[in-house]
Amino acid sequence: MAFLSSRRKKVRLAPELDDQDLGKLLKSLLATTRTGTIATTDLCVAQISRLLERDPEDWDRRTHRMSVLADYLTAVSLTRSWATREPRNANALVLHAWTQLAHGRSQGRLDDAAAVVDSCLRAAQLVPEDPTPWVVLLGVGRLERWEQPQVFGVWNEVLARDRWNREAYLNMLGYLTPQEAGSRIQVLEFVDALTARMPANAPCAATELTAQVHQYTAVLDRGGFEALVARNHWSQTMAAQALDRAARAWVQPGFLHHARALADLNTLAYALMAADRRREAHPVFEALGGTVTAWPWNIGGDPVTEFDHAQRRAAAGL
Template sequence: MTPPPPPFRFTRGKDDVAFDPALGDGELVAARAALTQGRWTEVRALLARTGTDWDLRGHRLVVLGEGKSTAAWAREWQLAEPESPDAAALAASAAVFRAAAGKQSPETARDACMRAARMTPADPTPWLNLLILARRTGTDDEQVRAFDQVRGRHRGHHHGHHLMTQCLAERQKTDGDDPFHEVYEFAEWAAGEAGAGSPLAALPLVALIERFRVLAESGALPPNPTGLPYWTSSRARTSVRAAFVWWLDWHGGHHPRLPLDLNYLAFGKFHSGDTVEAAALFNRIGSQATRVPWTYPDRDPMKAFRTARNYALGFGSS
């Protein structure tokens, strides 16, 4: 399953944090390095091994598509193997990120995604890329259409649900807390549809955090949620409790998707005042914690992460 945002990865020291969207996928890291040197055959082999694990395929293509030289090497691969659906999928992913960065038109990126979609009708990845594009450059209707196509091909697609939650959370900026916002209804519906044991059980908490992020960025809420009624409300408690129950029932801690949801749970627990359970989660996450869910212009997410983690573990705020 997909591990959307990048994790914290401690490099030269405890205060030196770097982000790697590969999220510890060693095969992906190796293929990405090879692609920067033009060795697209290693990406071909990686995607062949990935097969129809749609969550993993989507994650790998998104990470590869963000590479600065990916578009050029994907074109070379397409010239060598014009009928390759994997080459088309890689080119589409690269086109989406180039369009999002303003380096080519969104229309060109959409065409590339549709070409990839026609070559592999069962693959949700071209539609996932269209959802990424729609979030950056498209309309609300385009976001919904792309998400529906993702979900129609893989009902539990993790990255697709997280992206749609972010899209909805970013709509209708208001002057304060809005407990009936559509993002909450969507998250509760998706979690209920997913059933017991699904990682999407954490989606209501994700919605709460993503909506807080939007309101904090707009200045409608303070940048630090600690002590806000918003975080001690029945909605917050219910969301955290449901997500924590999911975590307790979840098996297979080696799964590459797991750190993202544990991060949401840990910060949800911390800001709901459950520091004991938050400490247990921070211990479980270790150095694989993802970016602090609420990140705004005047707040250092790395410092916020260290402060929250140390406080929850009983080390103080330094």
């Protein structure tokens, strides 16, 4: 086991996943934003702009990059400065709106929902074919608990531009839960309708398994005896079938090729370990190469520690 452990790649949180260009940009932003000068802001904006202008119609990649950058930039005023200086730049408007949304999620509310909506609508007018302004609006609707007709209207705007947008499906999944604005029946209907039509390797392929992980963690949260036997969730028909389908297909080389494929593999590895299917989890960890996403590993504690512990157990085949 020591030999195997020595060959294991370093376990690390990597929000960029396998997007090397995004990873380089994040490192550069970390190095340059520390000075806080105007020239530094200009340099950062130029770097961000160059990245977002690549592959302009790869909506899946664009959504991933926007989401990661928004989370990364919530503590600085860079996006506000950019959007103020370039009010007709759709990239600046969407990124600033998304940064505000990311901050709002961390606080449980938006400081100025109307301003975020306005930025999104202006960006949508500038680049009508771009789904990302509507993806941000969907996040706003979820956080602000908009009524379902309004949320579904935004949802349809996303689908008209990017049929299998991963971020949009996961936002709708969360919105439809009993904890937010829906019910368990609505979640089941939503997932059933998706799986009946969706290509097996679509960017939103993990929606069904994500729903099962949410149900599993809801059992854990109840505590007591139910939490002790929560593993039984994965033996129920719907959960077992979702896990079977993912475990069988996702580790095949090249099967998943969307921007957040490694995030979905993290979800699969977590679910397999929760179900005590350790031997099946082992090739998933191998495919991940030590790349960790905060969710779902943070359900149990520090995500890197939880991932590393689970990976070792899977390698041991216990």
